[in-house]
Amino acid sequence: MKILSADQTRAADQATIKAEGIRSDELMERAASAFSDWLMDRLSLLTPHEVHIFCGPGNNGGDGLAVARHLHLAGYAVQVWLLPADKYSPDFTVNRQRLPTEVLCTHLKPKKLPSVSPKATVVDALFGTGLSRPLAGLAAEVVEHLNDSKATIYAIDLPSGLFTDAPQPSESAVVQAQYTVGFELPKLAYLLPQNARFVGEWEVLPIGLNTEFIHNTDVDNHFVNTAFLTGRYPKRPKFAHKGTFGHALLLAGSYGKVGAAVLAARACLHGGVGLLTVRTPAVGYTILQTAVPEAMALTDPATDFVTELPDLKPYAAAGIGPGLGQEESTANVLCQLLRKAAEASLALVIDADALNILGTHRELLDDLPPNALLTPHPKEFERLTEPAHDDYHRLELLRDFCARHRCYCVLKGAYTALGTPEGPLYFNSTGNPGMGTGGSGDVLTGLLLALRADQRLSPLDAALLGIFAHGRAGDLAAQQTGEAGLIAGDIVRFIGPALAELVS
Numbered sequence: 001m002k003i004l005s006a007d008q009t010r011a012a013d014q015a016t017i018k019a020e021g022i023r024s025d026e027l028m029e030r031a032a033s034a035f036s037d038w039l040m041d042r043l044s045l046l047t048p049h050e051v052h053i054f055c056g057p058g059n060n061g062g063d064g065l066a067v068a069r070h071l072h073l074a075g076y077a078v079q080v081w082l083l084p085a086d087k088y089s090p091d092f093t094v095n096r097q098r099l100p101t102e103v104l105c106t107h108l109k110p111k112k113l114p115s116v117s118p119k120a121t122v123v124d125a126l127f128g129t130g131l132s133r134p135l136a137g138l139a140a141e142v143v144e145h146l147n148d149s150k151a152t153i154y155a156i157d158l159p160s161g162l163f164t165d166a167p168q169p170s171e172s173a174v175v176q177a178q179y180t181v182g183f184e185l186p187k188l189a190y191l192l193p194q195n196a197r198f199v200g201e202w203e204v205l206p207i208g209l210n211t212e213f214i215h216n217t218d219v220d221n222h223f224v225n226t227a228f229l230t231g232r233y234p235k236r237p238k239f240a241h242k243g244t245f246g247h248a249l250l251l252a253g254s255y256g257k258v259g260a261a262v263l264a265a266r267a268c269l270h271g272g273v274g275l276l277t278v279r280t281p282a283v284g285y286t287i288l289q290t291a292v293p294e295a296m297a298l299t300d301p302a303t304d305f306v307t308e309l310p311d312l313k314p315y316a317a318a319g320i321g322p323g324l325g326q327e328e329s330t331a332n333v334l335c336q337l338l339r340k341a342a343e344a345s346l347a348l349v350i351d352a353d354a355l356n357i358l359g360t361h362r363e364l365l366d367d368l369p370p371n372a373l374l375t376p377h378p379k380e381f382e383r384l385t386e387p388a389h390d391d392y393h394r395l396e397l398l399r400d401f402c403a404r405h406r407c408y409c410v411l412k413g414a415y416t417a418l419g420t421p422e423g424p425l426y427f428n429s430t431g432n433p434g435m436g437t438g439g440s441g442d443v444l445t446g447l448l449l450a451l452r453a454d455q456r457l458s459p460l461d462a463a464l465l466g467i468f469a470h471g472r473a474g475d476l477a478a479q480q481t482g483e484a485g486l487i488a489g490d491i492v493r494f495i496g497p498a499l500a501e502l503v504s
């Protein structure tokens with residue numbers, strides 16, 4: 001799914017109105033009906049609900065007025081509160097006129113705000129994509145009042161006070177919604193940790209925005225769901241053999257951290273790799289051969305950490321980092337690997353300690369071969385770049401980093417973001433908080449290594465599929481283990497089923 005900016009959303013609305021020959025208030029009616037149906041599915045008519053709808057002067061307020069009409073006609077006790085303004089949008093005015101006279105509709109006044117009980121249902125229709133500056137004055141006062149009320153707040157399109165695709169000043173007033181319901185496509189604002197306490201849970205409802213316009217619009221950000229991945233993961237051919245899916249090399253493990261190598265190796269095998277060789281220090285030999293008999297062990301001459309790079313000729317892809325340690329001789333191995341990878345046409349996946357080595361030897365970033373895939377969490381990413389002021393800035397750093405180094409970079413988080421050399425970012429939709437557990441990242445590395453070794457997949461598709469399947473495997477595992485009980489090995493067990501769902 002494409003993520004549109006505020007301007008692009010407006011243009012999509014206009015394109016739909018033009019293509020279908022409808023009036024803008026008809027499109028608003030679709031949005032309001034979809035929102036009302038969604039809300040009424042959640043509010044039982046059997047329990048009396050005090051529903052307060054707070055409307056601003058633009059089309060977000062127009063949506064709120066139309067929702068008030070729908071709820072009233074369905075039998076809910078609704079009260080509407082209007083924010084006074086110098087001008088109101090035409091579709092606000094149309095829906096103001098359509099509001100049945102029985103619905104109580106009152107202008108808000110400073111210092112005389114209505115009391116809203118903690119049991120009330122509040123619909124926040126003050127501001128949406130048309131917010132042009134941080135809230136101040138009466139609007140800010142209303143927002144603080146709603147946040148203090150502890151009522152359940154449902155925001156239409158955006159929690160009021162939040163910009164669609166830019167940060168707002170940290171002290172500015174923003175509605176803290178329990179649910180945000182948008183239309184057709186997700187917004188960037190929904191996906192960032194700094195906005196989680198405002199957005200709450202979110203959902204988007206279809207309103208039939210013009211598909212041709214959306215298809216032809218170039219965007220900076222995408223949201224990756226199952227539909228987005230259709231056709232990207234081909235069925236294994238009938239006459240396939242282990243060579244078809246590539247031979248991968250995993251450089252991982254050091255004394256006390258051989259488990260990371262085991263997890264990554266298992267994930268790589270369950271990720272469908274043809275052959276896997278693991279370069280590990282001597283201390284890992286017996287552990288690896290016992291825990292992962294399907295992998296070949298290529299033991300390093302050193303006992304406790306990897307010190308020598310093996311011959312790269314046999315391999316289609318190499319993964320380096322899980323449990324590797326940061327010894328100087330290990331750093332040397334990374335340095336050689338980077339320099340030889342391009343010549344050996346080797347796809348690279350770089351994680352964990354290998355990223356930390358890059359963080360302390362930033363000059364090595366210039367040696368990254370094209371299309372290398374890095375998988376940092378935000379702290380590791382900071383070591384490769386600079387501290388970010390906020391989540392939006394971090395995304396800009398990600399975009400710059402990938403363009404400068406012609407690489408792919410998986411910035412791990414609740415909505416993991418994949419940066420690409422071409423510029424667009426891809427936000428993942430799978431995964432759960434249970435996956436914040438030791439070894440989860442090693443599993444991702446192993447899975448990505450398998451997909452990068454698969455010669456049928458482009459670097460972009462391998463990365464998208466790997467990130468999505470990793471999260472989905474975690475979701476499937478959590479259904480059995482619960483989120484707290486989830487461990488990295490559980491994710492590995494569900495990689496196969498998660499990938500099977502993606503075959504098309």
Ligand SMILES: NC(=O)C1=CN([C@@H]2O[C@H](COP(=O)(O)OP(=O)(O)OC[C@H]3O[C@@H](n4cnc5c(N)ncnc54)[C@H](OP(=O)(O)O)[C@@H]3O)[C@@H](O)[C@H]2O)[C@@H](O)CC1
Nearest residue numbers: 013028031058059060127128129130131132133134135157
């Ligand atoms: N277009 C369509 O067909 C559809 C649109 N839809 C809905 O429309 C919403 C977008 O509507 P919108 O563009 O009218 O913007 P909206 O967020 O209501 O606010 C604009 C008003 O607020 C004012 N204002 C801004 N900032 C302010 C501030 N800090 N403090 C005070 N005032 C401020 C601003 O005034 P100005 O900036 O000109 O001073 C203007 O008067 C969208 O989120 C969705 O809900 C859906 O129905 C689907 C179909």
Ligand SMILES: [K+]
Nearest residue numbers: 124127158160
């Ligand atoms: K709103």
